[in-house]
Amino acid sequence: MSEPLLQVRDLTQHFRVSRTFTVKAVNGVSFDIYPGETYGLVGESGSGKTTIGRSIIRLYDPTSGSIKFEGKEIAGKLDRATEKMLREDMQMIFQDPMSSLNPRKKVGDIIGEGLDIHHRFSSTAERDAAVAEMLDKVGLSQAHAERYPHQFSGGQRQRVGIARALVMNPKLIIADECISALDVSIQAQVVNLMKDIQDSTGCAYLFIAHDLSMVKYISDRIGVLHLGYMVETGTTEEIFANPVHPYTKSLLSAVPIPNPEIEKRRHSIAYDRKAEGVDYSQGTEHQLEGTHRVLATDEELARWTA
Amino acid sequence: MEMNEKAILQFVDLDISFRTNAGVVHAIRGVNLDLQKGETVAIVGESGSGKSVTVKAAVGLLDGNATINSGQILYRLREDDGSERVVDLLALSKRELRRTINGRRIAMVFQDPMTSLDPTMTIGKQIMEGILLHKKVDKATAYARALELLELVGITHAEKRMKNYPHQLSGGMRQRVVIAIALASDPDILICDEPTTALDVTIQARILELIKDIQSRMGLSVIYITHDLGVVAKVADYVNVMYAGRIIEVGNVNEIFYEPKHPYTWGLLAAMPDLETDDDRLASIPGSPPNLLHEPVGDAFAPRNAYALKIDEKAEPPMFKVSETHYAATWLLHPSAPAVEMPPELKARLERARKEAEKYL
Ligand SMILES: Nc1ncnc2c1ncn2[C@@H]1O[C@H](COP(=O)(O)OP(=O)(O)OP(=O)(O)O)[C@@H](O)[C@H]1O
Numbered sequence: 001m002s003e004p005l006l007q008v009r010d011l012t013q014h015f016r017v018s019r020t021f022t023v024k025a026v027n028g029v030s031f032d033i034y035p036g037e038t039y040g041l042v043g044e045s046g047s048g049k050t051t052i053g054r055s056i057i058r059l060y061d062p063t064s065g066s067i068k069f070e071g072k073e074i075a076g077k078l079d080r081a082t083e084k085m086l087r088e089d090m091q092m093i094f095q096d097p098m099s100s101l102n103p104r105k106k107v108g109d110i111i112g113e114g115l116d117i118h119h120r121f122s123s124t125a126e127r128d129a130a131v132a133e134m135l136d137k138v139g140l141s142q143a144h145a146e147r148y149p150h151q152f153s154g155g156q157r158q159r160v161g162i163a164r165a166l167v168m169n170p171k172l173i174i175a176d177e178c179i180s181a182l183d184v185s186i187q188a189q190v191v192n193l194m195k196d197i198q199d200s201t202g203c204a205y206l207f208i209a210h211d212l213s214m215v216k217y218i219s220d221r222i223g224v225l226h227l228g229y230m231v232e233t234g235t236t237e238e239i240f241a242n243p244v245h246p247y248t249k250s251l252l253s254a255v256p257i258p259n260p261e262i263e264k265r266r267h268s269i270a271y272d273r274k275a276e277g278v279d280y281s282q283g284t285e286h287q288l289e290g291t292h293r294v295l296a297t298d299e300e301l302a303r304w305t306a
Numbered sequence: 307m308e309m310n311e312k313a314i315l316q317f318v319d320l321d322i323s324f325r326t327n328a329g330v331v332h333a334i335r336g337v338n339l340d341l342q343k344g345e346t347v348a349i350v351g352e353s354g355s356g357k358s359v360t361v362k363a364a365v366g367l368l369d370g371n372a373t374i375n376s377g378q379i380l381y382r383l384r385e386d387d388g389s390e391r392v393v394d395l396l397a398l399s400k401r402e403l404r405r406t407i408n409g410r411r412i413a414m415v416f417q418d419p420m421t422s423l424d425p426t427m428t429i430g431k432q433i434m435e436g437i438l439l440h441k442k443v444d445k446a447t448a449y450a451r452a453l454e455l456l457e458l459v460g461i462t463h464a465e466k467r468m469k470n471y472p473h474q475l476s477g478g479m480r481q482r483v484v485i486a487i488a489l490a491s492d493p494d495i496l497i498c499d500e501p502t503t504a505l506d507v508t509i510q511a512r513i514l515e516l517i518k519d520i521q522s523r524m525g526l527s528v529i530y531i532t533h534d535l536g537v538v539a540k541v542a543d544y545v546n547v548m549y550a551g552r553i554i555e556v557g558n559v560n561e562i563f564y565e566p567k568h569p570y571t572w573g574l575l576a577a578m579p580d581l582e583t584d585d586d587r588l589a590s591i592p593g594s595p596p597n598l599l600h601e602p603v604g605d606a607f608a609p610r611n612a613y614a615l616k617i618d619e620k621a622e623p624p625m626f627k628v629s630e631t632h633y634a635a636t637w638l639l640h641p642s643a644p645a646v647e648m649p650p651e652l653k654a655r656l657e658r659a660r661k662e663a664e665k666y667l
């Protein structure tokens with residue numbers, strides 16, 4: 001394999017909310033993303049997925065750990081040149097489209113903003129053409145460039161966020177729940193589009209989502225997060241064919257399926273960490289087959305694989 | 307207009323447009339929809355098809371540039387003394403809606419949680435506010451109830467979380483707070499606009515079960531907007547499929563999932579990957595929905611419909627009856643239409659689904 005594009009080692013991100021309450025959002029997470037691949041990050045609400053994305057793109061200052069992008073350390077203080085590189089080569093599509101789009105700007109200018117800042121065109125006509133092409137690619141029309149974010153439906157707004165990231169041609173795109181708000185047919189269009197763009201530009205995705213059927217479909221490798229710990233990671237094949245961690249198993253059992261008679265009767269496998277007596281801070285990473293790793297104590301691993 | 311006997315909420319020929327710089331957008335073009343007491347009705351459909359606008363009209367939350375051209379939204383209001391009367395929600399003033407209906411009788415959970423939370427107020431305060439507004443209880447009771455609701459929606463360390471501000475919560479936690487606020491006033495009708503899109507499957511299942519539980523205990527009626535067909539399969543009694551401002555197919559959940567009739571519904575079902583999908587590309591419905599700045603001529607879905615007939619270019623299809631509960635607006639159901647089958651891959655998939663389900667029937 002080539003050198004990883006992104007290398008995250010022991011990333012920790014804590015938030016001090018008050019004198020007596022610190023949220024340990026991310027606790028010693030490690031993973032790699034290779035050029036041109038899609039890494040899917042899944043886990044329950046509040047498990048730290050968005051926080052990991054925001055730490056990587058440096059909207060937060062990591063509490064500790066190392067993040068290397070193209071071999072360059074980016075977890076600490078950034079110099080100008082590195083910061084500029086990050087702003088161009090890494091883009092994030094945000095979970096909450098309304099609060100990430102400037103309400104006073106026309107959508108055309110929101111999408112073109114990155115192009116403007118980094119002088120990515122030689123004439124206004126060229127810029128407008130790039131924006132129009134992008135709108136078309138995400139399934140909106142050129143006329144939409146003149147509208148403001150609040151004049152769109154939720155799904156249309158999300159596509160504006162996608163267009164804004166894709167137009168920069170970045171090497172890594174952090175896509176935080178970027179298709180969750182879309183209806184299935186547009187989801188399919190956007191996922192196909194993301195695949196096409198990956199094929200033609202070789203960009204990599206950190207794909208954060210909770211829809212496991214979609215994550216399975218799009219990802220080369222998957223990381224499963226729980227309570228800020230990476231409890232299991234491996235290729236999509238390894239995770240789906242042979243899930244080891246009980247949390248992963250419970251996640252896989254909860255995927256809703258479009259079959260009413262079955263869905264109305266089905267109950268997912270419950271996972272109660274405390275009842276099982278699992279303490280993540282005691283576990284260490286165990287290497288299974290290939291790139292498959294699981295966080296466990298020796299005793300837990302023996303129990304789960306028995 | 308006589309209200310349907312069993313309905314608690316009924317949308318009748320609702321028609322809405324928006325004034326924009328580019329012209330008038332005719333977003334809702336004659337929507338009819340019934341919600342019966344204690345039932346869950348799902349609305350599914352492509353982004354921009356008008357799902358949110360339809361339900362926002364019922365709670366008086368349309369944007370300022372909206373015009374209601376025609377229609378009624380009838381609500382069977384039950385007074386505290388047990389007497390009933392039918393009110394047209396569209397005939398009430400915003401003030402009346404706020405005083406007697408919103409929150410207390412009809413509660414809504416929005417698609418984008420940040421828009422319904424106050425960023426400057428702790429979430430505990432926000433939940434308590436709803437309780438204090440609609441119930442005659444003291445502060446301590448409201449606090450206890452708020453705490454209980456937070457725990458019900460699966461938020462741990464609820465006591466500490468009460469003091470958090472919205473931005474200190476993850477996306478899914480915020481969404482659950484909004485659900486807690488909606489449930490705080492024990493409403494008759496709960497309208498959920500994509501309430502679980504930001505939630506992972508385990509929490510989602512839990513919230514859905516919570517809503518179902520409240521439903522069976524208190525006869526809550528639910529309108530559920532989502533594009534996740536797996537969720538629809540789990541929660542819905544009836545499904546309305548919406549396209550370009552109209553309901554184009556309605557039926558009970560089994561009719562829609564096992565015997566869909568409208569080509570658009572076929573497209574929706576085919577586009578959803580199941581865990582068995584590993585084709586290189588997902589089936590998607592080609593093209594994009596019509597721009598409702600221009601009134602569609604004929605069937606609004608025709609340009610994207612591989613099964614379109616000549617007549618689709620000229621006339622909008624009426625609702626054809628398939629069964630007592632199942633209707634679809636496609637000319638394919640006209641007695642003189644050629645016999646057309648759904649795509650073979652979808653047919654095979656639905657057959658598989660039916661076979662699996664038969665084990666339980
Ligand atoms: N700025 C912040 N201040 C305090 N706590 C925070 C902040 N941002 C996130 N958190 C906390 O960190 C934890 C992880 O949040 P995060 O948003 O990463 O979750 P997530 O996995 O993206 O969840 P979801 O699927 O619900 O979006 C949560 O407990 C959240 O309350």
Ligand SMILES: Nc1ncnc2c1ncn2[C@@H]1O[C@H](COP(=O)(O)OP(=O)(O)OP(=O)(O)O)[C@@H](O)[C@H]1O
Pocket residue numbers: 150151152153154155156183324325326331333351352353354355356357358359360369371417598
């Ligand atoms: N204030 C407004 N001004 C102009 N057009 C509007 C306004 N609000 C909504 N629309 C338009 O009305 C149509 C229906 O919007 P609506 O929000 O109901 O869609 P939706 O079905 O809820 O979609 P989604 O699944 O993306 O949330 C869309 O074409 C939208 O652009």
Ligand SMILES: [Mg+2]
Pocket residue numbers: 049050051095176476477478
């Ligand atoms: Mg998140």
Ligand SMILES: [Mg+2]
Pocket residue numbers: 153154357358359417499
């Ligand atoms: Mg909507």
